[in-house]
Amino acid sequence: MSVLAAALHLRAAVVSDASRLARLAEHVGGTWNEARFAGSLGGTATGWVIDAAGPAAGASGPAADCLRPAIAAAILLQAAPDDWEVLDLAVVPVCQRQGLARLLLSHACETAAAAGAARLVLEVRAGNLRAQAVYAAAGFREVARRRGYYAAGGGSPTEDAIVMALQL
């Protein structure tokens, strides 16, 4: 674990994190907005965030929201009996390449395995080689390719999805 990871605080994501998660997504070119984060965390998704530990970290409510610092990294998952799916993984650029994604993936693996899941699965854009390298380093392997899975938009053509899986 890096010095940075050791100094930060890993906790469960909650619905009131939605606006900060949306800001994190903006920083890394993600497509999820606040409503989508809130809907997922208020529904069946589960997740963890890494933010700086502080007096407000365990509190809740609007005042605690103002005090709580920005989120440095987050992972969102959809739990199912066999396969847990990674819905989103992001690390703010200034904190990248310091092991935060590895830490979140490792925590997700441990939790999914303890819950009896057989695999962690995910879809990643074929062009997102950096994320594929992160997943490969964590032990994920490509198991399928979905042609034209990501719709065209913002001047970019459709893009294939690589399906990756990690046996737990």
Ligand SMILES: CC(C)(COP(=O)(O)OP(=O)(O)OC[C@H]1O[C@@H](n2cnc3c(N)ncnc32)[C@H](O)[C@@H]1OP(=O)(O)O)[C@@H](O)C(=O)NCCC(=O)NCCS
């Ligand atoms: C992908 C992302 C989450 C990685 O986060 P990170 O905290 O920088 O990753 P880590 O530091 O934990 O990297 C773990 C390992 O992955 C590999 N890796 C990480 N970044 C890499 C890169 N740019 N190129 C090649 N391999 C890389 C390395 O093996 C690394 O271990 P090492 O640093 O000891 O060599 C981050 O870059 C990000 O938020 N990207 C934008 C959003 C995104 O693409 N999310 C995934 C959507 S499917």
